[in-house]
Structure formats: C-alpha cells, structure tokens
Amino acid sequence: MSTPFSLELDVQYCPVLNFAMEQNDVPFIRSMSIANLGAEPVGPGLLRVTTSPESTLPLEIPLPCLAAGEMLELGTERVNPRILRDPLVRLEERERGELHLVVLGETGAEELHQVLPFDLLAYNEWMGVGQLREILGAFVMPNHPTVETLMPVIVERLRERTTQTALDGYQSQDRDYVREQAAAVYEALALQSLSYASPPPSFERTGQKIRTPDQIQATGVATCLDLAVLLAAMLEHVGLAPFLLLKEGHAWVAVWLSDQSFDEAVVPSAVALRTRCALGEVLAFEATGVACSPPLPFAEACARGLDHLRQVSSFQYALDVRMARRMGIRPMPARLRGDVSVLPSTPQAASPEPT
Missing domain, CATH: 3.10.620 (C8orf32 fold)
Structure with a gap:
C-alpha cells in the first residue's frame, strides 16, 4: 500500500467489554469500512486487529487492492475478534483499554495505525x-x-x-x-x-x-x-x-x-x-x-x-x-x-x- 494516509477506517464497536459479553458471544466489533481517499489505487495489504491490555485474540484480515475512491465494507463475521475469557473473569475493577487497528502494506510497512478507546469492565459489572x-x-x-x-x-x-x-x-x-x-x-x-x-x-x-x-x-x-x-x-x-x-x-x-x-x-x-x-x-x-x-x-x-x-x-x-x-x-x-x-x-x- 504505497500511498500513506490515504486510507480512512470507520469502526462500529462496543465501547465496553465484559465477561457477560464473552459468555454470550456478543460482538465487540460490529462492522468496519475502509475507504481509499487518495487518487491512486492502494493495496493489497493486511489489517491487524489487537487490544491492549490483551482481551481479544489477534485478528488479521487480508485486504484487496482498493481503487481510488473505493470503499470496502466488512461485516461482523469478518472483523469481530474472539474475546478472551480469562482476563475478563479475573478483572476486579474497571480498566481503560485500547483497540489497535493497523493496516500493513505489501512490504509489511505500517500504512495506518488507529487507536480507539474502550473500557474493560469488572467481571460482575453491568454497563447500564x-x-x-x-x-x-x-x-x-x-x-x-x-x-x-x-x-x-x-x-x-x-x-x-x-x-x-x-x-x-x-x-x-x-x-x-x-x-x-x-x-x-x-x-x-x-x-x-x-x-x-x-x-x-x-x-x-x-x-x-x-x-x-x-x-x-x-x-x-x-x-x-x-x-x-x-x-x-x-x-x-x-x-x-x-x-x-x-x-x-x-x-x-x-x-x-x-x-x-x-x-x-x-x-x-x-x-x-x-x-x-x-x-x-x-x-x-x-x-x-x-x-x-x-x-x-x-x-x-x-x-x-x-x-x-x-x-x-x-x-x-x-x-x-x-x-x-x-x-x-x-x-x-x-x-x-x-x-x-x-x-x-x-x-x-x-x-x-x-x-
């Protein structure tokens, strides 16, 4: 992906993560769109999804070449990472977390790194x-x-x-x-x-x-x-x-x-x-x-x-x-x-x- 900063990510995700969600297979990331805002084609590449502290399994999604102005829509079944049980069931107090979305180009170079905040809830915490x-x-x-x-x-x-x-x-x-x-x-x-x-x-x-x-x-x-x-x-x-x-x-x-x-x-x-x-x-x-x-x-x-x-x-x-x-x-x-x-x-x- 040779055109830096020409990509835009739009992510629909839950701003909290808790044990009840893991137990009931509730999606953390619901959908995502990736748009090429540049004047040249971009791709192919790789989207890497991780959380910090680690509360989901790392997820890697191959990305096709996007023409200028093209948008790729990704549904829950493709972008939702598996939530990890053990970190959430042992959590006694709410913590701040970060969702990291990294787009890598053909050479492995980082083309985009977006960080989104969320809260990790205590194991028995309801979100309202x-x-x-x-x-x-x-x-x-x-x-x-x-x-x-x-x-x-x-x-x-x-x-x-x-x-x-x-x-x-x-x-x-x-x-x-x-x-x-x-x-x-x-x-x-x-x-x-x-x-x-x-x-x-x-x-x-x-x-x-x-x-x-x-x-x-x-x-x-x-x-x-x-x-x-x-x-x-x-x-x-x-x-x-x-x-x-x-x-x-x-x-x-x-x-x-x-x-x-x-x-x-x-x-x-x-x-x-x-x-x-x-x-x-x-x-x-x-x-x-x-x-x-x-x-x-x-x-x-x-x-x-x-x-x-x-x-x-x-x-x-x-x-x-x-x-x-x-x-x-x-x-x-x-x-x-x-x-x-x-x-x-x-x-x-x-x-x-x-x-």
Whole structure:
C-alpha cells in the first residue's frame, strides 16, 4: 500500500467489554469500512486487529487492492475478534483499554495505525441501559450454588402459606398458586437478614457492579439492582418467568403469573406492564422490601412495585428474562474462589408462543 494516509477506517464497536459479553458471544466489533481517499489505487495489504491490555485474540484480515475512491465494507463475521475469557473473569475493577487497528502494506510497512478507546469492565459489572439492554439477563444466575441453598427455605415458606411444598412453576395453571410461590421466594430472601445499600448515582445509565449471590450472602448488603437480580434468579430457579424493571435511580422485579411472555425481551413501556398487572397476568414487587427492618410484607412490596410502574416518565425498560434466554442470553457461570465453575442454565420448560 504505497500511498500513506490515504486510507480512512470507520469502526462500529462496543465501547465496553465484559465477561457477560464473552459468555454470550456478543460482538465487540460490529462492522468496519475502509475507504481509499487518495487518487491512486492502494493495496493489497493486511489489517491487524489487537487490544491492549490483551482481551481479544489477534485478528488479521487480508485486504484487496482498493481503487481510488473505493470503499470496502466488512461485516461482523469478518472483523469481530474472539474475546478472551480469562482476563475478563479475573478483572476486579474497571480498566481503560485500547483497540489497535493497523493496516500493513505489501512490504509489511505500517500504512495506518488507529487507536480507539474502550473500557474493560469488572467481571460482575453491568454497563447500564445505554448498551446491550438484553445482556442484563446474563447476571441472573438461577443455578448459582447460593441460590440452591435457599430452596429449602422457599419450600418451608410455601408450606407455611399454602400447606403445599411443590415448586412446580406453572404446572398447576393456577395464578394464585404461582403468586404464592413468588411470595415464598420473597419471604425466603427476607429471612436472610440483609441490609440495603444505596446504588451509585444514575446507576441505570452509567452501570454498576452487580453483587453475585455468594457476595450478597457473605456481606449481607445489597443494592436494589443486586436484590432484583437475585430475586429473579430465585424465581427462575423454581420455574417461573421473571422480569427485571428499571427506572431512574431504581430497580425492582416482576413475574408472569401465567405461562406466557412478550414477543421481545426488552419492554420499553411501563403502560404495557401495568396493563398486564391489571389483568392479573403479571405481578410486580419491590425488591428492597426484603432488606427493610423489619422486612416489608409481600402485599406491601407488591403495592410499591405497582406504584413504580405508574411513574411513566422515569421508566427505562423491563427485561423479560425468559425472552432474553430464548434470544441466547445465558446466565454467567459462577466464579468461586477466584476461578470459574461453569454451571448449566436452568432448563426451560415448554411454553406457549409469545403473546
């Protein structure tokens, strides 16, 4: 490539990289175009894609000769490098990273070197509502060992409420019994003597670390999002279909009372959720009620959850976790003692078509 600085790269890429993206095969680089702005042909050559610190495998892409004024479009399948698991799963704090794009000519000489910034997130850090909204479902970990340890408590709370012990999801086809299962999940977590921690300012926009179930158990403190994600994991573990709900400065949780789902994972309308609640199809409840002293009764938590949905102007979105799973968003594996134990996601029972 004999004409220096006649090339222009335009790259569409995600400004953050985290463990959840690696686990769910989310593209880091979505597309790229290379334009020859010079008056002479350029090429052939080679495009080298690397990251610093190393968080993706190096990628080399052969480039054809580009005529004057010609543009080459490259899609995700050609330009997206493989994300490396180990650096991301061990990362405790956010770091700055650089994406390096180097174009080499026929002789191996560097014709263009473009450096783009991105952030490497801590292994349990969510990036906020501005990026990849469905990926929040990856932080819902229904088969985490800590969730499993809470099952006997849920069964006992269900027995106290109904005299029954079957955590059978929607098999009963009885909305009242599904509600009792959700209440048992809530009450089981309320018995864990948790304390509420305020989230970072504007967390829904800037993101935050989400405490994993074992971290919540070990420290005894949790934010609204931590608690909503844990309750969603517990609901999913017993065979129910939860939502995560976000508004400005707050997160809470909801659950389908019948075996159905929306046709999209992201639900942007509070009115749509409120309508389903009015029809008795969805039950929303306040997640932080489990961390009050004393804990809020489940009925009061439900009243507050519905009240949040009335605040339409501050509503961000709801994530239907079941639909996120159908889209391919898998739970992150548990990270125990600094290592990764890959745990299978909860099997999804057959269910009707989305409504």
